[in-house]
Amino acid sequence: MSAxxxxxxxxxxxxxxxxxxxxxxxxxxxxxxAVVGPNGAxxxxxxxxxxxxxxxxxGTIARGGLKARDIAYLPQAAEIDRSFPINVxxxxxxxxxxxxxxFGGIDRNLRDTMEHALAGVGLTGFEDRxxxxxxxxxxxxxxxxxxxxxxxxxxxxxEPFNAVDAKTSADLFDLVRRWHGEQRTxxxxxxxxxxxxxxxxxxLLLAREPxxxxxxxxxxxxxxxxxARRMCEAFDEHxxxxxxxxxxxxx
Amino acid sequence: xxxxxxxxxxxxxxxxxxxxxxxGTMALALGAGPIGVFLMLRRMSLVGDAMAHAILPGAAxxxxxxxxxxxxxxxxxxIAGCVVALLTGLVSRxxxxxxxxxxxxxxxxxxxLGVTIVSVxxxxxxxxxxxxxxxxxxxxxxxxxxxxxxxLTLIVLALIYRPLVIECVDPGxxxxxxxxxxxxxxxxxxxxxxxxxxxxxxxxxxxxxGIMMLPAATGRFWSRDITAMxxxxxxxxxxxxxxxxxxxxxxxxxSGPAIILVAGAFYVVSVLFGPVGGLARQALPRRHLxx
Numbered sequence: 001m002s003a004x005x006x007x008x009x010x011x012x013x014x015x016x017x018x019x020x021x022x023x024x025x026x027x028x029x030x031x032x033x034a035v036v037g038p039n040g041a042x043x044x045x046x047x048x049x050x051x052x053x054x055x056x057x058x059g060t061i062a063r064g065g066l067k068a069r070d071i072a073y074l075p076q077a078a079e080i081d082r083s084f085p086i087n088v089x090x091x092x093x094x095x096x097x098x099x100x101x102x103f104g105g106i107d108r109n110l111r112d113t114m115e116h117a118l119a120g121v122g123l124t125g126f127e128d129r130x131x132x133x134x135x136x137x138x139x140x141x142x143x144x145x146x147x148x149x150x151x152x153x154x155x156x157x158x159e160p161f162n163a164v165d166a167k168t169s170a171d172l173f174d175l176v177r178r179w180h181g182e183q184r185t186x187x188x189x190x191x192x193x194x195x196x197x198x199x200x201x202x203x204l205l206l207a208r209e210p211x212x213x214x215x216x217x218x219x220x221x222x223x224x225x226x227x228a229r230r231m232c233e234a235f236d237e238h239x240x241x242x243x244x245x246x247x248x249x250x251x
Numbered sequence: 252x253x254x255x256x257x258x259x260x261x262x263x264x265x266x267x268x269x270x271x272x273x274x275g276t277m278a279l280a281l282g283a284g285p286i287g288v289f290l291m292l293r294r295m296s297l298v299g300d301a302m303a304h305a306i307l308p309g310a311a312x313x314x315x316x317x318x319x320x321x322x323x324x325x326x327x328x329x330i331a332g333c334v335v336a337l338l339t340g341l342v343s344r345x346x347x348x349x350x351x352x353x354x355x356x357x358x359x360x361x362x363x364l365g366v367t368i369v370s371v372x373x374x375x376x377x378x379x380x381x382x383x384x385x386x387x388x389x390x391x392x393x394x395x396x397x398x399x400x401x402x403l404t405l406i407v408l409a410l411i412y413r414p415l416v417i418e419c420v421d422p423g424x425x426x427x428x429x430x431x432x433x434x435x436x437x438x439x440x441x442x443x444x445x446x447x448x449x450x451x452x453x454x455x456x457x458x459x460x461g462i463m464m465l466p467a468a469t470g471r472f473w474s475r476d477i478t479a480m481x482x483x484x485x486x487x488x489x490x491x492x493x494x495x496x497x498x499x500x501x502x503x504x505x506s507g508p509a510i511i512l513v514a515g516a517f518y519v520v521s522v523l524f525g526p527v528g529g530l531a532r533q534a535l536p537r538r539h540l541x542x
Contacts (some may be wrong), residue, residue: 051427052427053423053426053427069427069428069429071427073427075423078421078423078424079421079422079423080420080421080423081292081419081420081421084292084419084420084477085292085471085474085475085476085477085480086416086420086477087476090416091420091421094417094421094424094428097428097429098428101429102410102413102414102431103410103413130475130476131420132475146424150428
């Protein structure tokens with residue numbers, strides 16, 4: 001199977017400090033991958049790199065022919081101005097950008113697609129609601145509707161089920177499962193280890209350095225999780241320059 | 252009825268300068284209102300103010316070189332405004348500094364510089380003209396400039412509307428699907444500048460922002476929908492222009508301030524009684540609903 005994503009000695013970070021250090025590996029097309037790790041492990045940073053928001057400090061990300069804009073990316077804390085006077089319908093319609101662009105209209109076909117997307121996330125009847133009036137869970141449902149419309153081959157979800165209730169996360173995970181069934185590649189950063197064990201075939205355990213990557217049951221061992229937890233979160237202001245790339249071949 | 256005619260229509264029917272003033276303020280309001288709404292929604296209200304002052308030294312330099320000439324002052328103002336808009340746009344895009352902060356110090360400096368330059372050559376009358384505009388003395392070229400700017404504003408705004416709105420609500424998303432955000436932002440800042448230049452000619456450097464921000468802030472209290480907000484802002488600006496000119500005509504108060512005062516009155520009424528978050532609405536609790 002071809003790779004949707006290929007990381008080669010990838011280092012991502014801020015102000016020269018690595019947050020993801022020397023990551024090697026590939027995500028197969030159609031894979032459903034959980035990215036797990038403690039806070040500060042570099043999960044969000046990795047996703048920003050994949051989405052093309054953050055340039056690598058070193059190494060490369062090959063996106064298997066996809067442009068960064070063909071990737072549907074749900075950031076952890078979307079920079080959404082919730083006080084902005086816009087309703088759910090218009091917000092979700094942004095997901096059609098690739099088809100409408102700057103000036104394209106929304107015809108009957110697309111309108112049907114939108115209705116389906118809204119129904120798919122359980123927000124039928126919310127079309128005219130200003131986004132300021134949505135609850136946290138409804139907001140997340142709306143963002144998933146937008147992801148649905150983006151119709152992307154590669155979908156990157158940064159802690160998508162944070163601060164939403166069990167019902168909402170179950171509903172939203174059904175969509176993730178559906179994407180997986182449609183051969184789309186999905187990466188999701190998650191903290192709920194049991195949930196990952198039950199639902200994700202493949203896991204990347206990250207603690208700045210990749211700790212383990214492979215089949216979930218082999219990755220989420222007690223030993224690996226302990227290693228991940230020992231990771232030092234703080235950047236060392238006086239860290240020396242990294243000269244000898246520690247290749248992750250050992251994995 | 253004749254009395255109403257005398258009060259509301261006769262000033263414009265009888266005097267050409269009043270008709271010109273009305274046409275000028277209406278065009279100004281149509282362009283500046285929508286721009287103001289976006290400035291407000293992008294939390295850039297003060298940026299508009301600072302930029303209005305940034306135009307002054309440029310216009311003043313034009314004045315220094317060739318007196319009260321439309322072309323020189325417009326060109327100077329446009330250049331100064333665009334330079335500042337471009338610089339602040341770039342600074343806020345490339346660094347962590349927010350636009351407000353990038354402009355805050357600039358504002359008084361520019362005003363001081365502009366007033367100094369005008370005083371070097373001109374009289375107090377010239378200074379008043381520059382600071383408060385001359386809506387009752389709009390000549391043909393100035394009127395055409397204002398109308399042209401308003402037309403251009405509405406057309407460009409229609410072209411960049413989608414990325415502009417998305418960039419306001421969810422800039423991260425726009426960045427992830429398109430590169431239109433940057434150009435749209437710069438085009439928007441250019442529109443701010445040309446509208447401020449229009450406002451500068453009609454209302455002067457100190458009040459130019461008034462016809463932009465007051466109607467926009469008013470709109471916010473009447474609707475939760477951006478389209479409606481834009482329409483309300485433009486309408487409010489037009490009505491303020493008309494009413495302000497009438498008040499100025501009948502009572503002899505200066506017309507620029509009268510227009511802004513009417514817009515201010517709309518704003519105060521909206522803050523008090525506006526259906527969306529107005530104070531009266533908040534102070535009069537109604538029974539909660541069933542669901």
